[in-house]
Amino acid sequence: xDRNNSRRQLAAMKQSLFDQGHLxxxxxxxxxxxxxxxxNFVEEIVTLYYRDSSRLISSLEQTLxxxxxxxxxxxxxxxxxxxxxxxxxxxxxxxxxKKVKAxxxxxxxxxxxxxxxxxxxxxxxxxxxYVALRKRLENYFQLVRQAGPMERACRPK
Amino acid sequence: MDDSxxxxxxxxxxxAVDDDPTCLLVLETLLRRCQYHVTTTSQARxxxxxxxxxxxxxxxVISDVHMPDMDGxxxxxxxxxxxxxxxxxxxxxxxxxxxxxxxxxGACDYLLKPVRLEELKNIWQHVIRKKKSxxxxxxxxxxxxxxxSESGSGLRSAGAENSDENGKLTKKRKDQDEDEDEDKxxxxxxxxPSAQKKPxxxxxxxxxxxxxxxxxxxxIEKAVPKKILDMMNVENITRENVASHLQKYRLYLxxxxxxxxxxxxxxxxxxSADQSYLRxxxxxxxxxxxxxxxxxxxxxxxxxxxTGLNGHGFSPSGLLQLGQSQSFNNSSNDQLKFQPTIxxxxxxxxxxxxxxxGFDHLQNNSSKGVFPVQNLNTDVKPTFxxxxxxxxxxxxxxxxxxxxxxxxxxxxxxxxxxxxxGKHGGIGxxxxxxxxxxxxxxxxFSFSMLDQGRHSDNWSSVVPLSGxxxxxxxxxxxxxxxxxxxxxxxxxxxxxxxYPGGSLADVHSQGSVFTNSPEYIxxxxxxxxxxxxxxxxTYHSNITYGSINSLAPVNGAVVPRxxxxxxxxxxxxLDTKFCDPRQMKHAGFADLTECSSSRQPRVNIVSQQKFSxxxxxxxYLASSMMEQEQxxxxxxxxxxxxxxxxxxxxx
Numbered sequence: 001x002d003r004n005n006s007r008r009q010l011a012a013m014k015q016s017l018f019d020q021g022h023l024x025x026x027x028x029x030x031x032x033x034x035x036x037x038x039x040n041f042v043e044e045i046v047t048l049y050y051r052d053s054s055r056l057i058s059s060l061e062q063t064l065x066x067x068x069x070x071x072x073x074x075x076x077x078x079x080x081x082x083x084x085x086x087x088x089x090x091x092x093x094x095x096x097x098k099k100v101k102a103x104x105x106x107x108x109x110x111x112x113x114x115x116x117x118x119x120x121x122x123x124x125x126x127x128x129x130y131v132a133l134r135k136r137l138e139n140y141f142q143l144v145r146q147a148g149p150m151e152r153a154c155r156p157k
Numbered sequence: 158m159d160d161s162x163x164x165x166x167x168x169x170x171x172x173a174v175d176d177d178p179t180c181l182l183v184l185e186t187l188l189r190r191c192q193y194h195v196t197t198t199s200q201a202r203x204x205x206x207x208x209x210x211x212x213x214x215x216x217x218v219i220s221d222v223h224m225p226d227m228d229g230x231x232x233x234x235x236x237x238x239x240x241x242x243x244x245x246x247x248x249x250x251x252x253x254x255x256x257x258x259x260x261x262x263g264a265c266d267y268l269l270k271p272v273r274l275e276e277l278k279n280i281w282q283h284v285i286r287k288k289k290s291x292x293x294x295x296x297x298x299x300x301x302x303x304x305x306s307e308s309g310s311g312l313r314s315a316g317a318e319n320s321d322e323n324g325k326l327t328k329k330r331k332d333q334d335e336d337e338d339e340d341k342x343x344x345x346x347x348x349x350p351s352a353q354k355k356p357x358x359x360x361x362x363x364x365x366x367x368x369x370x371x372x373x374x375x376x377i378e379k380a381v382p383k384k385i386l387d388m389m390n391v392e393n394i395t396r397e398n399v400a401s402h403l404q405k406y407r408l409y410l411x412x413x414x415x416x417x418x419x420x421x422x423x424x425x426x427x428x429s430a431d432q433s434y435l436r437x438x439x440x441x442x443x444x445x446x447x448x449x450x451x452x453x454x455x456x457x458x459x460x461x462x463x464t465g466l467n468g469h470g471f472s473p474s475g476l477l478q479l480g481q482s483q484s485f486n487n488s489s490n491d492q493l494k495f496q497p498t499i500x501x502x503x504x505x506x507x508x509x510x511x512x513x514x515g516f517d518h519l520q521n522n523s524s525k526g527v528f529p530v531q532n533l534n535t536d537v538k539p540t541f542x543x544x545x546x547x548x549x550x551x552x553x554x555x556x557x558x559x560x561x562x563x564x565x566x567x568x569x570x571x572x573x574x575x576x577x578x579g580k581h582g583g584i585g586x587x588x589x590x591x592x593x594x595x596x597x598x599x600x601x602f603s604f605s606m607l608d609q610g611r612h613s614d615n616w617s618s619v620v621p622l623s624g625x626x627x628x629x630x631x632x633x634x635x636x637x638x639x640x641x642x643x644x645x646x647x648x649x650x651x652x653x654x655x656y657p658g659g660s661l662a663d664v665h666s667q668g669s670v671f672t673n674s675p676e677y678i679x680x681x682x683x684x685x686x687x688x689x690x691x692x693x694x695t696y697h698s699n700i701t702y703g704s705i706n707s708l709a710p711v712n713g714a715v716v717p718r719x720x721x722x723x724x725x726x727x728x729x730x731l732d733t734k735f736c737d738p739r740q741m742k743h744a745g746f747a748d749l750t751e752c753s754s755s756r757q758p759r760v761n762i763v764s765q766q767k768f769s770x771x772x773x774x775x776x777y778l779a780s781s782m783m784e785q786e787q788x789x790x791x792x793x794x795x796x797x798x799x800x801x802x803x804x805x806x807x808x
Contacts, residue, residue: 026271029271029273029274030183032274033183033186033187033190033274038186041186044182045179045182045183048178048179048182049179052177052178052179053179083223086223086248086249086250087176087177087223087249089249089250089270090177090180090221090223090248090249090270091177091179091180093249093270093271094177094179094180094183094270094271095179095183096271108250
């Protein structure tokens with residue numbers, strides 16, 4: 001049935017997200033927090049995350065951009081970058097965005113060592129992952145809605 | 158729930174603070190899952206306000222480390238000092254250094270994001286633990302509370318004892334029943350003595366001032382509870398109360414000296430809590446008992462570290478740079494960023510600087526790096542717990558928010574440490590001005606911070622802070638700036654302080670202009686008057702520059718350079734009672750400001766208006782100014798600080 005198919009699809013989708021390392025344990029925990037009183041909790045959180053982090057992303061871009069092209073530009077403001085990354089990492093880890101979080105850590109390291117190039121490269125990488133994950137999660141939630149409320153948290157194998 | 162202790166963990170009231178909405182929502186949900194009663198806020202300042210409103214309202218606080226309006230550590234300190242509630246830190250980073258910092262600031266625990274449910278399930282143990290280990294405090298009369306603390310707590314302690322009383326108080330709380338029950342059961346889950354079991358001693362500004370004075374007089378090393386107690390000559394407090402307060406104070410001082418960063422947080426704290434400063438406990442001679450008063454306005458603790466202050470607009474955390482010339486700058490640097498520049502000034506400049514400086518600038522700092530002000534930005538006025546600089550201590554007035562000194566040094570905790578070696582008086586930094594209160598608070602500037610008088614040694618004339626020291630600051634009186642024609646006098650001053658940086662200038666203008674070149678400070682400092690001022694004290698204490706954040710040196714002194722006039726009005730808000738002398742200087746500064754205006758748009762500080770409370774801004778200004786352009790400062794500082802401060806200082 002459609003429903004079953006949807007559910008199966010959903011399970012498969014989720015499984016792959018985990019297998020490919022895009023999501024981690026935290027995501028499961030979020031799903032566990034979802035209940036009747038809070039039926040769309042996970043989706044809400046993810047939506048909130050993307051909305052809030054988008055401004056961080058643009059702020060990051062701005063900070064990185066400065067250095068990238070400007071000669072007279074001040075050198076990359078590592079401190080500022082680090083601050084933004086700190087927050088970014090925190091929220092990414094709160095939704096279980098594993099790869100994004102890992103990239104954030106990397107960027108932070110580059111900040112610490114003052115490696116501007118590394119920062120920028122890592123950022124590109126992270127942004128790609130960030131955007132890709134969003135798409136996948138959007139699909140995922142769409143399917144969730146289709147599959148109906150029965151879908152509950154279940155650990156991927 | 159909460160019918161009785163049995164259910165204790167259930168219904169425990171938690172206040173969660175995190176600027177990241179995603180994390181906050183997750184945290185809230187997790188906490189609710191644990192069946193706690195959760196209140197959330199994304200602003201540290203708001204959290205402080207809520208806590209100050211009613212200490213008994215919460216059992217536990219969970220806060221993120223990295224927040225824009227106030228440093229988490231600063232908040233931690235303030236909460237610890239003022240409310241004595243267990244605080245758990247939360248962060249995405251768990252490096253040892255950070256964790257260590259959290260612990261040294263008094264955190265009960267340090268959790269890593271993402272937080273897991275299992276971890277949260279056990280946090281209630283901290284509440285129990287705290288309650289258990291804090292029985293003595295409670296005994297003390299709530300009287301103190303009454304006067305100083307919020308009405309709630311005051312009531313509580315005084316009569317508290319009964320759940321009825323608490324009941325009233327707790328009415329505010331959401332879980333009234335819970336509280337009462339809990340109180341009864343747990344004898345105050347919260348640190349607060351919900352009146353039930355142990356009347357907690359509330360370290361009011363006045364009380365703290367006495368405490369600091371006593372400590373300063375005895376000398377930080379020699380200060381023993383018994384003697385302090387005797388000197389204070391206050392009823393209803395026991396040696397134990399003093400002992401624990403002393404311990405906190407010492408920690409605070411230590412912290413100030415090594416943690417410049419805190420500034421930012423301080424500011425926030427400043428605004429509201431006068432008392433918070435009191436908690437400071439640190440050895441820093443806060444002399445100024447006024448610190449307590451800081452709270453509101455960003456108590457700019459003795460900015461003695463003139464240099465520190467000015468430079469950077471004392472970034473909230475770093476603000477303290479003041480006085481400590483040495484350490485000050487360094488430590489504050491972090492926070493304030495401006496530190497580096499200020500250093501020269503530090504020594505003297507801040508002395509006078511009522512701190513207001515920092516705050517405004519702090520906010521603005523962005524430009525210079527002055528960070529401190531910036532940090533304050535959010536209202537958080539750096540509460541400088543300006544520990545008087547005892548020769549050893551100098552708690553750097555890092556206004557950085559971290560200062561817990563309840564001084565209210567909002568924001569940045571400008572901990573202006575007044576270097577005054579001998580004098581302790583130093584810190585009068587009225588950090589206070591924590592964000593909101595700052596404006597109103599000015600009066601609080603309990604600058605007690607630095608004994609301005611002391612300054613003589615260090616600052617030689619360092620101006621401003623000396624005034625700030627306000628040993629006697631009645632915390633609010635001092636800055637009665639109102640008299641000061643807002644815009645002109647102070648406004649011009651503070652900022653003008655030659656901010657080299659421009660931004661700080663604002664701060665300085667207030668009084669501290671000093672920052673810039675220490676040389677000036679000494680010589681020029683009209684502030685010498687500060688020392689005299691100290692006597693006035695009125696204004697010292699008020700200097701709570703802490704609030705400098707936005708405050709622009711209280712009277713507007715912070716007025717950013719060019720802005721001075723306009724700003725001054727801003728500062729005026731501060732109510733800073735600043736001594737009139739400031740006003741005088743103000744004129745002098747006006748010039749300076751002009752100069753400075755070119756520099757940096759400290760303006761922010763000034764405009765901050767917020768200062769109204771935070772005289773600290775002056776100090777901040779001073780520091781900021783100092784940093785900015787040390788040379789500029791000279792001009793300003795000299796004149797500015799001393800006299801002008803009277804009025805505007807810290808504002």
